[in-house]
Structure formats: C-alpha cells, structure tokens
Amino acid sequence: MHGTRISGVEDSSSIVPLFDLRVTDDDVAAVSETLRSGWLTMGPRTQAFEAAFAEHLGVRHAVAVSSATAALHLAYLAAGVGPGDEVIVPAITFVAGAAAARYCGAVPVLADIVGQHDLGLDPDDLDNRATERTKAVCAVHYAGYPAAVESLRAWCAERSVALIEDAAHSPHLSPVGLASVYSFFSNKVLSCGEGGLLATNDDAVGEIARLLRSHAMTSGTWDRHLGHAATYDVVGTGYNYRLDEPRAALLSARLPRLQEDIAERRRLVHRYRAALADVPGITLPYDDDAVDRSACYVMPVMIDDPALRDLLRADLLERHGVQTSVLYPAIHEFTEYRGEQAQPLPRSEHAARTELTIPLFPHLSDASQDRVISGLIDGLDQLRG
Numbered sequence: 001m002h003g004t005r006i007s008g009v010e011d012s013s014s015i016v017p018l019f020d021l022r023v024t025d026d027d028v029a030a031v032s033e034t035l036r037s038g039w040l041t042m043g044p045r046t047q048a049f050e051a052a053f054a055e056h057l058g059v060r061h062a063v064a065v066s067s068a069t070a071a072l073h074l075a076y077l078a079a080g081v082g083p084g085d086e087v088i089v090p091a092i093t094f095v096a097g098a099a100a101a102r103y104c105g106a107v108p109v110l111a112d113i114v115g116q117h118d119l120g121l122d123p124d125d126l127d128n129r130a131t132e133r134t135k136a137v138c139a140v141h142y143a144g145y146p147a148a149v150e151s152l153r154a155w156c157a158e159r160s161v162a163l164i165e166d167a168a169h170s171p172h173l174s175p176v177g178l179a180s181v182y183s184f185f186s187n188k189v190l191s192c193g194e195g196g197l198l199a200t201n202d203d204a205v206g207e208i209a210r211l212l213r214s215h216a217m218t219s220g221t222w223d224r225h226l227g228h229a230a231t232y233d234v235v236g237t238g239y240n241y242r243l244d245e246p247r248a249a250l251l252s253a254r255l256p257r258l259q260e261d262i263a264e265r266r267r268l269v270h271r272y273r274a275a276l277a278d279v280p281g282i283t284l285p286y287d288d289d290a291v292d293r294s295a296c297y298v299m300p301v302m303i304d305d306p307a308l309r310d311l312l313r314a315d316l317l318e319r320h321g322v323q324t325s326v327l328y329p330a331i332h333e334f335t336e337y338r339g340e341q342a343q344p345l346p347r348s349e350h351a352a353r354t355e356l357t358i359p360l361f362p363h364l365s366d367a368s369q370d371r372v373i374s375g376l377i378d379g380l381d382q383l384r385g
Contacts, residue, residue: 016368018323019187020361030253031246039245042214043222046248050197052255057174059199061206064248065213068168068183068196070241072100074212075179075198076136078205079162081106085135090121091330091341091348093140097166098331106135110332112345113142116283116302119351120147126155128343136162139177141170143327144189144295145286149176168196169297172262175199179209184251189265189295190258192247213241264362265296268369272299272358275373281305281380283354298327299360301376305384306353312379313356320375325357 034045046064054062065071081087083105089097091110098108112125119142126137137156139147149165153176156163163177171182171190179202184195198209214220216238219229269291276282283302286294303309316322330352332341358372 015317015321015323016359016364016372017361018325018357018359020363021186021191022361022363024253027250027253030249034246034249037245039222039225041221041244042242042248043225043245045245045252046243047222049248049252049255052252053197054199056255056258057199059174060201060203061199061209063198063206063209063213064243065196065198065209065241066243067194067241068166068181068185069096069100070213070239071181071196071198071209072096072138072164072166073103073239074209074241075164075181075200075205076100076104076106077212078200078202078208079136079164079178081135081162084133086131086133088121088126088129088134088137089331090138090140090142091332091345092119092142092328092351093138093166093331094168094328095331095334095337097138097140098337101136101138107133107340108331108337109134110337110341110345110348112347113351114148115347116351116354117285117287118145119143119285119300119355120145121152122347123148123151123155126152130159130161134159134161136164138164138166140166140168141173143285143300144169144172144297145290146170146173146293153177170295171258172295175201178202179205184247189262189297190251190254192250192254195243195247195251212236212238214238215240261362262295265360266291266294268360268362268364269294269296269299271366271369272360272373276301276376279377279380281308281384282376296360298325298357300327301356301358302351302354303356303380304354306350308380308383309354309356311383312376315379315382316372316375319379320371322372322375323359326352326355327357328352328355 050062081104085106087101101108111129114122165180167180168183179200182197184192216236217232219232330348
C-alpha cells in the first residue's frame with residue numbers, strides 16, 4: 001500500500017490518502033525517552049510490550065520480532081515445516097505467507113477464497129489442495145475480518161496439520177490455531193514502522209520462537225547486561241529477527257488507543273456501507289454484523305465489472321484526488337510463482353481483478369469520506385455511461 005503520511009492533520013485541500021498515520025506527543029516522548037536511555041536493542045521495553053500484548057490477547061506467549069514475515073517463518077518452523085513439506089496458503093494474501101514456506105524449504109500450495117463476499121480461505125477447498133505432504137494451513141484474517149477458523153481448525157485437527165493464523169490485519173484477534181502472527185508495519189492498525197509478533201498458547205512454540213529470533217543464542221544482550229548470564233551458547237540455526245527498543249516503546253505507547261481506533265474504523269466502515277449499499281456495479285464484502293467483529297484494517301469494495309476497476313482507480317485519483325489500492329493481486333499470477341499452481345483458482349483471480357481498496361484511517365473526516373463516496377459513485381456512472 002502507498003500513501004502513508006506522518007502528519008496528525010488531514011489535509012482536505014489535496015488528495016485523500018489511502019492511509020494517514022497520526023503520531024501523538026506521547027508517542028514521540030516514548031521514543032525520545034528510549035533513545036536517551038542508551039539501550040536500543042531488544043531489552044526491557046520489548047519485554048514490556050510483549051507482556052502488554054500478551055495480556056491484551058489473553059495468551060501465554062507473545063514474541064516480538066522484526067516483521068510479520070519473520071513471525072510467519074518462525075511459526076512454520078515451530079509447526080515442524082521443513083524441506084519437502086507443503087503449506088496451504090490462500091491465493092489472495094500478501095506474498096509473505098507463501099515466501100515464508102519457501103524459507104523452510106517447503107512448497108506453498110495456493111487455495112481459493114470463499115468469493116466476492118468473503119475473501120478468506122475457503123475451508124471447502126482444502127481437500128482439493130491437500131496431499132500427504134501437507135504440514136500446515138495458513139488462514140488469513142483478510143482486512144481484519146475473522147476467517148472461518150473453527151472449520152479450519154477442525155479440518156486441521158482431523159489430519160494432524162498445524163493451523164497458523166496470519167492476523168497481520170487483526171491485532172484484536174487471539175489465536176485459535178497453533179499460533180497467530182501480527183504486523184506492525186506503518187499502515188497497520190497498530191503500527192511502529194517495521195515489526196511483528198508471534199502469539200501462542202503452546203509453550204514449545206513460544207520457546208522455539210524466542211530462541212530462533214536471535215540466532216538461537218541461549219541468552220541475550222540484555223540478560224548479560226543484567227548479569228543473568230556470563231556468556232551464551234548457540235544451540236541451533238537461528239535468525240536476526242529482533243525488534244528494537246524504540247519501536248517497542250512506540251507500540252507500547254500506541255497500544256492503549258487500539259480499541260478506540262478500531263471503534264472509529266468500524267464507525268467509518270458502517271458509514272461507507274450505508275452510502276454504497278445500493279450503488280449499482282458494487283459488491284461490498286462481508287456484512288454489517290461482521291464489521292463489528294473486524295479490526296477494519298481496510299475498506300474493500302468489489303467492482304462487479306473487472307474491466308472498469310483500473311479505469312475507476314485512475315479516475316478517482318485524477319478527477320477527485322482520491323488514492324486507492326488493490327489488496328491483493330493473486331500470488332500465483334506473480335512472475336516468481338507463475339506456473340506452480342496446477343489447479344485453477346477462479347474466485348481468487350476474479351477477486352484480484354475486481355477488488356478496490358478505498359481510504360480508511362481513524363481520523364478520516366466525514367467530509368473527506370463523502371468526497372471518496374461521491375467520487376466512487378460519479379466515476380462508476382461516467383464509466384458505465
């Protein structure tokens with residue numbers, strides 16, 4: 001996604017950005033205090049954020065890392081994914097879900113989504129994709145809307161397959177499967193620029209993630225600084241997936257506002273849905289009840305005629321000054337992944353050609369939102385003649 005700005009004041013005289021990041025004085029103070037502390041690598045502020053986020057989710061283990069991609073890699077490894085294994089991933093998601101399987105030496109197997117009204121992984125498609133090599137399923141909570149995790153968990157349990165949840169868009173959802181991963185990228189609901197987290201109630205998974213995120217060392221720099229260990233051993237092949245202290249401090253400062261931010265996102269999504277519900281040529285994914293279970297990371301709309309989607313994007317920007325995006329292109333249509341998918345993915349391909357993401361962030365003004373709505377309706381009217 002593009003259009004991220006650090007401002008605090010939305011400029012209605014220019015473009016309506018896809019996303020706008022508001023940084024408060026408290027956020028800046030938390031980072032400044034950390035910089036003055038002289039301790040910048042993974043340490044007490046990272047530990048404090050992990051404890052706060054674990055309490056927020058109600059889980060036993062919260063392991064902060066450098067990105068949600070890193071968290072996915074660690075989750076797959078903790079699930080025992082290795083060379084020759086397969087991981088089922090929805091075709092409509094960020095490419096990290098597939099790439100992290102490759103990091104383990106495994107093969108990502110892409111599955112279809114439910115359809116235009118639900119862009120989550122279709123549980124009924126799993127049997128079409130599974131083989132004796134299937135080791136894990138990655139369920140994505142698309143746009144913050146919960147995936148069908150109960151059905152997915154039952155399918156996985158019956159076959160001794162691990163369920164990993166990609167909750168990059170959903171910092172309010174606790175893990176149902178073996179582990180969930182979260183993103184703190186700059187445009188996410190809870191953001192710090194770069195960062196991620198693995199959450200789990202499985203003690204072994206938590207231990208593996210903590211060990212492997214820092215080169216599989218038996219003690220960290222902060223532990224040795226406190227005198228808890230004189231040296232360290234290396235007990236495996238680990239990674240440099242540490243989260244630094246300034247980002248952890250920023251996350252701790254922003255976490256108390258999370259529920260308020262999500263509530264405002266839901267209000268704006270309900271307002272969008274009321275205005276667009278009866279507009280010809282548009283399908284709105286999910287339903288009004290689902291909004292109140294979602295983090296409302298983005299506002300997706302489906303343009304019924306795929307030939308109009310990109311024309312409408314250009315029109316919104318050129319005539320109305322409204323930024324948009326596409327969430328997501330289908331993974332199997334990227335150059336790197338093209339040709340690997342043996343079975344068709346018709347619903348994913350249709351969604352990739354019809355999805356349009358319109359501006360959404362907690363301090364989006366009603367006036368700017370009305371500008372998006374009117375531009376969308378006007379653009380469709382113009383293009384449809």
